[in-house]
Amino acid sequence: MVDESSDVSRHPAPRNLTMLLERVQHAGRHEADVSLEAILDAAGRRSFAPFLLIAGLITLAPLVGDIPGVPTLMASLVVLVAGQLLLGRQHLWLPRCLLYRRVSRPRFVRVVQWLKRPARWVDRLLKPRLMWLARPPAHLPVALVCLLIGLAMPPMELVPFTANGAGLALTLFGLALLAEDGLLVLIAYALTGGTLALVVAGLL
Template sequence: MAGDTGDPPEQSPLTDLLARVQQAGQHRESVSLGAILDHVGRRSFAPFLLVAGLITLAPLVGDIPGVPTLMAILVVLSSVQLLMNRQHIWLPAWLLERRVSRERFAKATHWMERPARWADRLLKRRLVQLTRPPAHLPIALTCLLIALAMPPMEVVPFTANGAGLALTLFALALLANDGLLALLGYVLTGGTLALVILNLI
């Protein structure tokens, strides 16, 4: 179900998911968003968030002009469908066909391996009332707000990185039932949006 946040992982949720992401498009010259989502699963909200967050954070990929906006569209569509209690998350073909070169993708995912291992060591089941339904709904609303603010972030230095990190924190919070990460995601969202507003007024 789209609203299903998944069972708590036994170990290494980020490392395991990154390994699945790296399998996408192995035998092609470019990697599509659809291929990435096929490897992480399309039935729950957290993997969508995590893919959007990691791609926005990743060097060589997240720095490509337009990528934060594309990830914002991904988050908007998945967040709205979660809030509507859709059974399956639908994405348009033109978005799923967006591609990045295999070489650039491989370098970016390799760079994320060490941070992923470090993050997995910090994950714990705690404050689960902040991640279990219906607490996933305010998370979805917050992620929707982040996504709507991401296009102008492309012209405000470092704010897109803050948005990517916030999305990643919320995704890991849902995957690991770690409410502390959800709290950190809310704080980071507030700080990032404040920085965007201050730079645009």
């Protein structure tokens, strides 16, 4: 079970991408390899947004997201979390076999440094607007759409570039919930629809 007491409770929840990246860069700092559990602990587990952001960023990131099987692994994370959110669970359960998946620290640090380049530019575009689309209970339709994305991600490995679209959609949903940016929610909905349409066309 995900233990909320493991959150970095002494610090406020991340409100933008730069803050999130600064936190996760130090995940499992004393370990040679970085586990998914350490990344999630550093990001914060008190809301749905960090899970979406981590899954989306890992799927998008070079050197990591292109590894065969990584989109499917992130899909498992999204399906488990979104499904439990829709069921109204207050404490999110994740299997140890998922949390213990690791990536080498040098690769992880390179990815985070690469993501920091556009992060400040992205953060300048974020602001609270159409907040009713990004606040409860609007997180429930977001969770439903993310569940559909997660279920579609394994076949996306067979259709070029669609996994990147899924990763971008998850990232946008996560940023939207963090910043309470409803416009970004609408963009993520549209991107999800286009990506799923490409997957269906590519598999037919």
